[in-house]
Amino acid sequence: MTSPTLQHSISTITDNIAKQGYAVIEQFLNPQEIACLATHAKFLQNAGEMHKATTGITKVENPTLRGDFIHWIDASDASEAEIDYLNLMSELQQAINQAFFLGLFEFESHFAIYPPGAGYQKHLDQFIGKSERKISSILYLNDDWKAEDGGQLRMYLDENDTTRFIDITPQAGKMVVFLSSDFLHEVLPANRERMSITGWFRARSLNS
Ligand SMILES: O=C(O)CCC(=O)C(=O)O
Ligand SMILES: [Fe+2]
Structure with a gap:
């Protein structure tokens, strides 16, 4: 059962995507749920389960392009906090599908x-020549x-005007x-x- 708060966040997301292609929600999850996910991220880090991220289809490590460490979430082997997150994202997926008829979604x-x-x-x-990733989250x-900690996500609103x-x-x-296809961004x-x-909501490619 979806809580009214979540329902409100989800409709704010679909409304803002329709209006401007992106949405920013200040409190999508409550502090307790976030703390569980943060604890799990630290657990993965301590267990050596976070790996240097790669870029592009060829999966080359390129620390000057990106310097993060990642761990893919696997639904078949998920912690309680991860399952809660995946359930929420599945509700968001349904709402986005209903609003935009994008259809055939997968989530990674x-x-x-x-x-x-x-x-x-x-x-x-989106990888060059591939457009399965429709929505980024x-x-x-x-x-x-704090602002002085840095680390902002910089989203470019016009690809021709930086x-x-x-x-x-x-x-x-x-x-x-x-919308994954529309916004250049950097960390x-x-x-x-x-x-x-x-996370990315994907449309299935024709050859998969
Ligand atoms: O963490 C962020 O703010 C953005 C990450 C990102 O752009 C990506 O993983 O593709
Ligand atoms: Fe990105």
């Missing part, structure tokens, strides 16, 4: 930890994040959702560790 997601100083240079979330897990962007602080509980380096879960 990973934890990401950026050590201090690491970022992710300007990119699009990022949920932040960082308690008490002076038009918004900076989003990765504060715990905040969720950003956007600015932070001066403290930065944790998140990134």
Whole structure:
């Protein structure tokens, strides 16, 4: 059963995507749920389960492009906190499908930890020539994040004008959702560790 708060967040997301292609929700999950996910991210890190992220279809490590460590969430082997997250994202998926008729969705997601100083240079979330990733989502897990900690997600609002962007602080509980094909974005380096879960809703490709 969906809570009224979640229902409200979900309709804010679909309304804002329809209006401007992206949505920022300040408190998508409550502090307790975020704390469980953050604890799980630290557990994965301590267990050596976070791996250097790669970029592109060829999966090359490119620390100058991105410096984060990731762990893909596997529904068949998920912790309680991960299952709660996946259930919420499944509700969001249904709402997005109903609003935009995008259809045939799958969801893939990973934890990401950026050590201090690491970022992710300007990119699009679709691999060149591939467009299965339709919607990107990022949920932040960082308690008490201040603007001076850095680590903002910089979203470019016009691909032809790099002076038009918004900076989003990765504060715990905040969720950003956007059309994967439409927004160049980057992660600015932070001066403290930065944790998140990134997810993509995909349309099935014709050959999969
Ligand atoms: O963590 C963020 O704010 C963005 C991450 C990102 O762009 C990605 O993983 O593709
Ligand atoms: Fe991205």
